[in-house]
Amino acid sequence: MIDILFYILSTITLGSAALTLLSKNPIHSALWLVVSFFSLAGHYILLNSQFLGMVHIMVYSGAIMILMLFTIMLMNLNISNEVQKPFVTKLVATVAFCLMGLIILSVVMRGTEIYELQYTTHGKDFQSVQVLGQVLLNDYVLPFEMVAVLLLLAMIGAVLISKKDKTEKTA
Amino acid sequence: MDKTIIIDKAVIIVIVFAITMLMAMYATLAERKIAAWIQDRLGPNRAGKGGILQPLADGLKLFAKEEYEPNTPNKFLFKFGPFLAMTLALMTSAVMPWGDTLHLFGRDIILQAADINVGLLYILAVLSVGVYGIMIGAWASNNKYSLMSGMRAASQMISYEIAMGLSLIGLLLMTQTMSMREIALQQSGMNWNVFYQPVGFLIFLICSFAETNRAPFDLAECEQELIGGFHTEYSSMKMGFYLFAEYANLFISSAIISVLYFGAYNYPGMSWAAENWSANAANIIGIFVLFAKICFFIFVYMWVRWTLPRFRYDQLMNLGWKSLIPLALLNLVVTAVVILLTK
Known part of the structure; x- marks a missing residue:
């Protein structure tokens, strides 16, 4: 099924x-x-x-x-x-994509250790939001906060770029 | 899986579908009647006694209308839009608890299509993709007015979703669960969430108006600026589907408000009724109580529509981003602190 x-x-x-x-x-x-x-x-x-x-x-x-x-x-x-891109741009894009694919592939191939963590054999309902929250905020709190800060930075950056120039407004 | 469970669930799904359709049908009549009442008119009263057959007459009229198609290269997406709007409007009802457990034919029947652990998130997810029907239809119409309307609907949905999600997190801190069934069970007696989360409820209500594209936030179909909005190019039953989806959304969102904040099927004296009559009788009264609450909120929606003027676009965005989101964040922090102190 x-x-x-x-x-x-x-x-x-x-x-x-x-x-x-x-x-x-x-x-x-x-x-x-x-x-x-x-x-x-x-x-x-x-x-x-x-x-x-x-x-x-x-x-x-x-x-x-x-x-x-x-x-x-x-x-x-x-x-x-x-717009038709020049040949060099296309070549670089292809190479970059292949490298990225290689990285993702190697991560998937070597990522077997994740199953040996204690959470699968914990006896708890590991899909529940409660367990997920405990894992994220107890064991992985630093990476979690890092990601949060990264997102905040990206957001502030987007606002800054899209914000109109003040001198332009007065002119 | 047990065969009886599949049959139970199938029956519940069909009944819920039929009731949603019926409620959406008569919501169109109720809207016109309430509008007439507020504006001191009579409203539709020719088809049947007091206009009771008006929705049928409207449906028949829509079926009989000419099927018009604009000159668009996206014929499939043009037809797909109304269909998608309708499907997404009906999907939310899957996790609604319509009543407590009934004991019938020697087994327990849970009056809910699916009791999933993440019911609350499911509702938010379906609401967040609900705008696709409007967007796709609006774009495929190959009409600038329709496109503008679709853009408005999308940006409004995105903006108000954030405040809605934040107000629901406040609720989540109180309930400690995302299962709709447990949220409903926790509110037995008069322990309704609205008494503990009044600000959250207010934010959620305002965002619901925006999410269902209802006045005062119905900028997507602002006639003065956009002709008919996203359904300008639609005719016949395809337009009927869009209109019908709006009323189905209205019913579902009233149901969400009743379940999350107004005690679902609970009413004062439910335990007394269960002791003195029978558990089934108390639960069946509960179902009717839930529908009474839903009807009340449908009335509130219509009352607001015929009372408040439409917002301007910048006012809408300012309210969403500069008032509701900070308020929802404040509500969240206060709730968290109070829970931490009283623990």
Whole structure:
């Protein structure tokens, strides 16, 4: 039963991810990405982490993708006014992507130690928000706060960049 | 899995679906009647006794209208928009506890489609993606007015979601659980959350108005500026779906408010009724009490719509970002401190 669900979900995830890349229209791409995110949330729920699944839908499909669609719809992108990048840029982008893929692959291959943590054999309901909160705020409080500060910095940076220049206003 | 559970859940889902549809149908009539009452008119009174058949007549009219399609390259997305709006409006009801456990045919029936651990998050997640139907339909209409309306709906949704989530975290600190069933059970007697979280409730209520695109925050369908808003290009039953989804949303969001803040199916004297009559009788009264609460909140929605003028766009954004979010944060901190001190 779960195997069948996994295969159906994987087909949707990979199919919609491929269509994200292949679609000519940027809005269609974005919509396929939304479908892909939804099926990823399905994977999380299959792995018994309901919290992660719900938060994934809320953050990615509910906030980030809506903002992204918002921008694409307002910019009115067309294939005709797409700028052709020079060859060097394309080459560098490909190399950067391959390196990134290598890093992710190695993380996945070497990431087996995570299963040997004590939490899986703790006897507690490890998918519950309570346990997750205790783990994050007791054992991993420093990385957690670091991520929070990083997000705050990114937010302040975005506000600073988008803020209009004051001298421009008076002129 | 047990077969009887599947049958139970299927029956509950079908009943909830039917009731949502019925409530949405008669909410359209109630809206016109209440508008008429507030404006000192009579309202629709020709179809049936006192206008009771008006929703059916409206539905029939929408079915009979010409199916118009604008010249758009996105025919599929144009049809997909209303469908998505309707689906997402109906999805929230899955985690609603409609009543306490009933003992029927020798087994316990939980009056809830799915009791998941993260019910509260599920509701927030479905609400946050609820704007896709409007956005996709608005963009696929290939009309600048529709597009502007879709943009407004999206930015409004994103802005008010934050304050809504923050006000719910305050509630979460009180209840210590995200399961809707347990939140409902905790409020037995008169232990309604609204007495402990009045500010949170107020913020949640205001955000609900924005999330359902209702007046005074219905900028997405501001007629003076945007013709019909996102459904300008829609006709026939496709437009009917958008209108219907709005009323389904209204019903569901009233249900959320009743369950989270107004004690769900609990009423004073419920334990007395359970002792003196029977547990089932007390629970069935509870279901009707919940529906009475829901009807009251639907009335509040309509009352506000016909009383307050529409906000201007910058006023809407200022209220959301500069008033509600700081207030919700303050509420959160005060709640946390009080809980820590009284522990």
